[in-house]
Amino acid sequence: MDSPSKLQFVGARSNVLLRVIDIIIITVSLLIIMHGYNLAFDKDYLLMLVGVLFFYSYIGESFGLYRSWRLGRFSTICRLVVFNVTLAFLLMTLVLFLFKYSELYSRVTIAGWYLLSVIILISWRFCVREVKRVRRAKGFNVQKIAIVGLTEIGKNLYDEIIKHDELGFECVGFYDDREPSRLDEFDPSLIVGSINDAVELARSGQVIKLYVCLPMIAEKRIASIIEALGDSTADVLITPDFLLKNLMNGRIGSVGEVDTISVFESPVNGMRRFYKRSFDIVFSLCAIVGISPVLIGVAIAVYMSSPGAILFKQDRYGLDGRKIKVWKFRSMSVTENADKVVQASKGDARITNVGAFIRRTSLDELPQFFNVLMGDMSVVGPRPHAVAHNEEYRKLVTYYMLRHKVLPGITGWAQVNGWRGETDTLDKMEKRIEFDLAYIRNWTLWWDIKIVFLTLFKGFVGKNVY
Structure with a gap:
């Protein structure tokens, strides 16, 4: 052919x-x-x-x-x-x-x-x-597909195809070479042929797509399937049995003649970066102009509440783990920026009266729109943590540092879902990271707009905010 x-x-x-x-x-x-x-x-x-x-x-x-x-x-x-x-x-x-x-x-x-x-x-x-x-x-415009490997990921794929008939896929069956005793809990009757049978179907054009759902330890078998279909027009799609939920923008690339798949890479690249940056600049400019009376009012209140600077610039980790200075209205009588930072807690004596109010309402975060304009932050993204907290939790929470694959944000998916404020237990931090990583893996500009909208209704306050 x-x-x-x-x-x-x-x-x-x-x-x-x-x-x-x-x-x-x-x-x-x-x-x-x-x-x-x-x-x-x-x-x-x-x-x-x-x-x-x-x-x-x-x-x-x-x-x-x-x-x-x-x-x-x-x-x-x-x-x-x-x-x-x-x-x-x-x-x-x-x-x-x-x-x-x-x-x-x-x-x-x-x-x-x-x-x-x-x-x-x-x-x-x-x-x-x-x-x-x-x-x-009536059988027109239906794409026939075959699944190689009666595995958990293969069965999940089959269930999704059955569930979503609008996809226009027809699965002709599973193809596997294993003995029935090695199929774990799966029904052997689901297998309609060997892997070689599936390859022949694809080569003859009887199936349009061939989904390879074998465990990745069977790399030689997978390689032989790809090689056998190298002279066909069938679409070959590999569904790995591991790492999928942990991939961060699993993009295919190459270094010279060596093919690569990115495992941990920012999804905000190329034109996507341009879209997100455009949104950040326009929105932050409009926000600064619109809330300028509030900024002036809070600045005066902070100045009158206690001695000290109006703004507090705290070291945080930004994109790719680089240190940035995050602006906030000062809400405490002290400005801690050391290697060990104690999170604010209920009844914290360091918090001023004005500080308690602006923290509960997130007004202390408003100067961060200037961070957005400077390019250190985004309107939406994982909230930046103090450097001391980063160093502590990166050793305790799996994939913690992946939250730095995008710019930190003024608001985020974790915040609008209630995971903001004090993280006095490991479970709370793990939950926050779970939402942060879900945002990064599935980022779209529409999701940013949705989060901004949700923030207006439930992102400014939280039961764990002190």
Whole structure:
């Protein structure tokens, strides 16, 4: 067979047609609304259209709107569409308002354009989904897959395929060479053939994807499967039986001719870093301007409450474990920054009256928006701990230092889930790290926005904050 070899560990092809149709729908929606109100399509509306399309496309790429429909639920896709359109229109409206062009446009037209765009974008996706469902029920556009290895990870994969029929996968069965006595608790009848049978199915094109779910200690067997399929067009996907939940952005790369898989690497790289930094700069600037009266008021209260500096700059670990100076309003009568720092506790005599209030409400953290502007912190990320606490807990909590694979944040996933304040037990710190690492592994810009939103309602206070 002359087809090029192809080895895919993850995959979803860009759907160019979907992008073009979205652009056409948004454009036509505007023309329909303008025609209904007898408005002329002039350069002003053309400028607004280009702006909305730019923001929509930018946001869509950032949040994976155009990933393969096989990789996500339809309800999630619909939510992404609504979010993308809403944010695109809000950003464009904000730009028009800031540059004082908003009076040139009909508010009714913009509102109608937004609603019609949302309705048509979702409706056509719904129609496509139903057509796909019907066709797949008749056996069209169904991707047949085979699973090599009746293992725990293989069985989990099979269960997910059965659960999510919208993926359009049909599993033809498990393939394994082991004797029934070596299959642990699994039913031997699930095996429909040997590994060589699975390889032949893939080489003959009877299955599109071959999932290799063998234990990683069987590396020679895995290598032989990959080699045997080197002259086929089947997608070969390896699902390791270890490390998966601990991978930090498991990206495939190479050093010269040697292939590598990153185990612990920041997910915020390339354009993602640009997206996150853009969000940080815009949001922190807006926040500083918006809360400037609060900043001035708290500064005066701290100055009047007790002798000492208004701001306290504490050594913390930032990105990649580098030391940074984190700004806070001083809330104690002392400013501890030594090798041994005692966490604030209930009734702590070091905390001033004003300090107790600003700590409970997280007002003491507001100067950290300047840290964000300087690039030492992000709006959202794992909360930075004192250096002394880092040195203590990195020896006690597994994967503790992986939280430094991204910039520390003013707020974070752990904080909005209640894990903020004093960590007087190891369990509390372990729980905080669990949420921090979940955030890092699954980071998206949308998740940052969600955390900021949740922070407004439940991230400023906590039962363990003193």
